[in-house]
Amino acid sequence: MQTLLRNSLAALLIAATAPATLPAEAQEAPRVHYREIPEGAYSVVARLRAKPGKEDMLRAATLPLIDLVRSDPKNLVYFLQEDRAKPGHFIFYEVFASQADFDAHNAMPYVKDWFAKLPELADGGVEVMRMAILGKPKK
Numbered sequence: 001m002q003t004l005l006r007n008s009l010a011a012l013l014i015a016a017t018a019p020a021t022l023p024a025e026a027q028e029a030p031r032v033h034y035r036e037i038p039e040g041a042y043s044v045v046a047r048l049r050a051k052p053g054k055e056d057m058l059r060a061a062t063l064p065l066i067d068l069v070r071s072d073p074k075n076l077v078y079f080l081q082e083d084r085a086k087p088g089h090f091i092f093y094e095v096f097a098s099q100a101d102f103d104a105h106n107a108m109p110y111v112k113d114w115f116a117k118l119p120e121l122a123d124g125g126v127e128v129m130r131m132a133i134l135g136k137p138k139k
Helices: 002-017 024-028 055-062 065-070 099-106 109-121
Strands: 042-049 075-082 089-096 127-132
Touching: 042 099, 055 089, 055 109, 065 075, 065 109, 089 099, 099 109
Parallel strands: none
Antiparallel strands: 042 089, 042 127, 075 089
C-alpha cells in the first residue's frame, strides 16, 4: 500500500511540474499583459438579455463578435460571457485605450449590423457601464 501511495504521489508531482500543453490557438493568441493596459483605459461592462425563446439566435448573432473585436488592433481586452444559470444572459467586458478607440469600434459596420439585430432578439437594449481602469501599470 505504501509503495502504491508513494508511486501515486510521484506521478502527481511529475504531472504537476510538467509544462502544460496548450491548444495551437492558445499558443498563437496574442497575449495581453496587465502592464500594457494604461491607467485610465476605457473599459465597458455591458449586459444583454435574449427575448424568451431567442437565446440561441442571440448567441449565434453574438459569438462572431469575439474574433472580430479581438482582431481590432485598438481593442486591448474582450470577453463575452454567458450566465450558466440563465442561458441568453450575456455580459461583455471590453477594454480600449481611450473612449475615441471605443467609439471607433462602435462605428464599425459589423458592430452596427449586430446592433440592428437586437430589437428582434434582445429583451430591451444593451445596459452599459463605462468604466476607467485603475492602477498604474507596473514595468
